[in-house]
Amino acid sequence: MIKSKLCELLGITYPVFQGGMAWISDGHLAAAVSNGGGLGIIAAGNAPGAYVREQIQIAASLTKQPFGVNIMLLSPFADEVAKVVVEEKVAVVTTGAGNPSKYMKDWKDAGIRVIPVVPSVAMAKLMTRLGADALIAEGGESGGHIGELSTMVLVPQVCDVTDLPVLAAGGIADGRGVAAALMLGACGVQVGTRFLVAEECNIHPNYKEKILKANDLATITTGKRLGHPVRSLKTPLSRSLFQAEYSDISDEALEEMGVGKLALAARDGDLQNGCFLAGQVAGMVNRAQPAADIVRELCEQAEPLLKGASAWVK
């Protein structure tokens, strides 16, 4: 069985996090992942505190296992959500899109394990110093807002500058990815895209179908010109965003083209106008399963690979 210090730190069976995906990762999905032995994570996204509280309460009613909340720090409701996780005594908070230092003391005082997503070595150093409990090194293979570095490059460099447990994220969808991540120095993984097709994931069936049908070249990165690149599936919307980026359209108008499009994908399955966030591994996700099976399979597939690794050493 794959075990790491992350399991002890958080009281989880498998060192697998389900990534917090805006408009997607709700209390039901998070609870299913946590019941499967991983760490389920509710995405706060741009939602207000009341929504996040409701999802936490749903998850708490469905599982006795620890689960987390991902707080998108650029959200206009970040301050509100930061208080809600304290009031609701959430076990773990992961953060994205910024620096969570101003909330750190309150969270630590409340006994919350704080695990920021870091896209660079400097951020990893800073978060280590601020008292984070672990780090998620997320490479640009992942879906949604992405950094510049790939997982293969980022993870070992982050591991080199911190003594904290590091989770690898981006580009991991099966046991081979888990084994590789552990070889790079990580002691756990965060997986998003594969959980999109989990049976407990409440997104529109069109979204799931697009993931199951996706191939290796199915994703595209847009928004580079605006300074916050986003990876999503190639669709009429993402193609037009990509073209617009290289036209003389203003930044404001370009930004406006993307507003509200995540909901159109996740809630309405709008194939023309929705933005279907997905990582490059979408091409490897070919089967809908219960979330617990995904968590277990990720680790069970990695076991023989890691045991067999000595075959390379003559």
Place this chain on the structure above:
Amino acid sequence: MVYEAIAKLIAEHNDCDVSEITMDTTFQALGIDSLDTVELLMNLEDTIGREIELDQKVETVGDLVRFVEAKCQE
């Protein structure tokens, strides 16, 4: 002293001459994003030998210089 240290780090980062960096130069014009700023600050800490926690937005080199000077006087 803070200005000189910051200008030197930016010049090294951007492979440009220190003279091209003034107090009014914006980070946007330098192509320095928020992640680069974190890296610059970590390097600046090594130079000036104390920790700096950036808890506000800085748009120009002058903003950063004034912020660091204020922190150093605290």
